[in-house]
Amino acid sequence: MQIVTTILFMALIGALIGAFTNHIAIKMLFRPYEAKYIGNWRVPFTPGLIPKRREELASQLGKLVIHYLLTPELIEKRYLNGEVKNRILLLVEKQVKDGLGLESTTIDQWLKRAEINDVETKLKEIIDSQVDFQALKLTTKVQTGSLGTVMPADWLQKLEGRIPELTDVILGKGADFVQSAEGKQTLKQLVDDFLASKGTFGNMILMMVGDSNSLANKLQPEITKFLEAPGTHQLITNLITSEWDRLKDRPLIELLNGFDAEPVVKEVKAYVYDQLQLEQQLQKPVTHFFPTATTVLSESILPKSVDYIFERLHAELPVLFEKLKLDQVVKEQVNTFPVSRLEELVLGLSRREFKMITILGGVLGGLIGIIQGIIALVINS
Numbered sequence: 001m002q003i004v005t006t007i008l009f010m011a012l013i014g015a016l017i018g019a020f021t022n023h024i025a026i027k028m029l030f031r032p033y034e035a036k037y038i039g040n041w042r043v044p045f046t047p048g049l050i051p052k053r054r055e056e057l058a059s060q061l062g063k064l065v066i067h068y069l070l071t072p073e074l075i076e077k078r079y080l081n082g083e084v085k086n087r088i089l090l091l092v093e094k095q096v097k098d099g100l101g102l103e104s105t106t107i108d109q110w111l112k113r114a115e116i117n118d119v120e121t122k123l124k125e126i127i128d129s130q131v132d133f134q135a136l137k138l139t140t141k142v143q144t145g146s147l148g149t150v151m152p153a154d155w156l157q158k159l160e161g162r163i164p165e166l167t168d169v170i171l172g173k174g175a176d177f178v179q180s181a182e183g184k185q186t187l188k189q190l191v192d193d194f195l196a197s198k199g200t201f202g203n204m205i206l207m208m209v210g211d212s213n214s215l216a217n218k219l220q221p222e223i224t225k226f227l228e229a230p231g232t233h234q235l236i237t238n239l240i241t242s243e244w245d246r247l248k249d250r251p252l253i254e255l256l257n258g259f260d261a262e263p264v265v266k267e268v269k270a271y272v273y274d275q276l277q278l279e280q281q282l283q284k285p286v287t288h289f290f291p292t293a294t295t296v297l298s299e300s301i302l303p304k305s306v307d308y309i310f311e312r313l314h315a316e317l318p319v320l321f322e323k324l325k326l327d328q329v330v331k332e333q334v335n336t337f338p339v340s341r342l343e344e345l346v347l348g349l350s351r352r353e354f355k356m357i358t359i360l361g362g363v364l365g366g367l368i369g370i371i372q373g374i375i376a377l378v379i380n381s
Contacts, residue, residue: 003377006373006376006377007369007370007373007374007377009373010369010370010372010376011366011367011369011370011373012366012369013365013369014366014367014368014370014372015362015363015365015366015369016362016365017365018361018362018363018364018365018366018368019358019359019361020361021361021365022357022358022360022361022362023358023361026354026357026358029050030050030339031047032047032051034046034047034051047339050339051339054334054335054339055335058330058331058332058334059327059331061330061331061334062326062327062328062329062330062331062334063327065326065327065330066321066326066327066330070326071321072317072318072321075317076314076317080310080313080314080317085306085307089302089303089306092302092306093298093302096298097294097298101285103287103294104285105285105286106282106285107281107283107284107285107286108282108283111282119282120278120279120282123278124278127269127273127276128269131265131268131269131272132265135261135264135265138261139261142252142253143252143253145252146248146249146250146251146252147247147248147249147250148248148249150252151248156248159244160241160244163237163240163241163244164233164237166240167233167236167237167240168233170236171227171228171232171236174227175224178220178223178224178227179220184220187219187220187223
């Protein structure tokens, strides 16, 4: 019985010593937090291991984070893969469709969201300023130029190309008039007026030909032949061309003398307002003007935008990590932690393991105590 008591006592003592020494060793990892001095002599083992080597620990933690825990490869694998991209695309599409409301939100509401108010008034001011500006440019051009310089070159070319057609119309209308009853009456009146203006000589001619009707009847076909002759056509064409050339060189201000442009400008503005119908247009949704806006947004713009963002992230991620200098950030943060916070952090992660180390120390101490008890009994016996 005494042998068993001795061995158990030695085992208990060994267990207590083993557990206590392990517990002290664990505590000495952190405690004391600061170096202790007796005079100028620093007490050994102060501060604890981790406070003493916190700078090195912070540096190693930083390297651990960027080399093993938070690497560009890991980010690409976990967060820049196809599955994540599809999730983001679906989320963005949902947010865009729900938030934008392209089919229901009016343009006026869009503008008010952007804090742009009195849009109709501002648009009318822009239209007025543009019409006034263009009217001023045209007025200046009219005052300083001729018809030939103001009118577009293609207009001039087309007008000059129509001169022969104009001659045809003039001569055709003239021949039709001469051959008509009204034309015959007009010729008779012209003959009467001509003979009356010649006095006695006119009466002599009238006596020779009979009366003015017979003379008008003789003149009618001759005038018609004259109007239908090719030479007459060329003559009239040349006359019109000559007059047109002189007209082109005249200052336009002379041709428009007394013309007031202000009423025309007002009419132009009123016409533009009537055609645009700004108030009604602002109350329509975007899809009224762009029916395919939703489709284009969801099938083209958003997928391409997300693809582009992911491509840029893939390309720039290593550079971004290098610029962020995460190891320095971790090192600085660890250095700013109070040692008590570090202790709480480490123990919070490994408290159970540290308890097991303490228990293991007690178990080993107990076994060593039993062995020592057995050795002591053997020696004493």
